[in-house]
Amino acid sequence: MKRNLTVQLDESTIKKARVVAARRSMSISRLVSEEIERVAKKDTYWQVAKKTALKQLDQPFHLGGATLHSREVLHQR
Numbered sequence: 001m002k003r004n005l006t007v008q009l010d011e012s013t014i015k016k017a018r019v020v021a022a023r024r025s026m027s028i029s030r031l032v033s034e035e036i037e038r039v040a041k042k043d044t045y046w047q048v049a050k051k052t053a054l055k056q057l058d059q060p061f062h063l064g065g066a067t068l069h070s071r072e073v074l075h076q077r
Contacts, residue, residue, distance in 0.1 A: 007032065 009017070014028075021031040 017028050017031060021028045024031065026034075
């Protein structure tokens with residue numbers, strides 16, 4: 001379901017939007033709609049990436065190398 005949205009912009013921004021929309025062969029309404037959809041999608045991807053990264057930080061990283069021996073083993077004579 002699509003709904004209308006009213007946005008107030010200053011005249012210079014509207015003129016620039018008209019030029020951009022004309023270059024892309026679309027209406028200002030479509031330009032604004034697509035840009036809002038793009039920003040919303042990007043934010044969704046960012047939220048998922050953030051959640052994944054935070055989940056991975058809960059698990060320790062194996063940085064390679066061998067298992068460390070205990071102090072007693074290292075100092076045996």
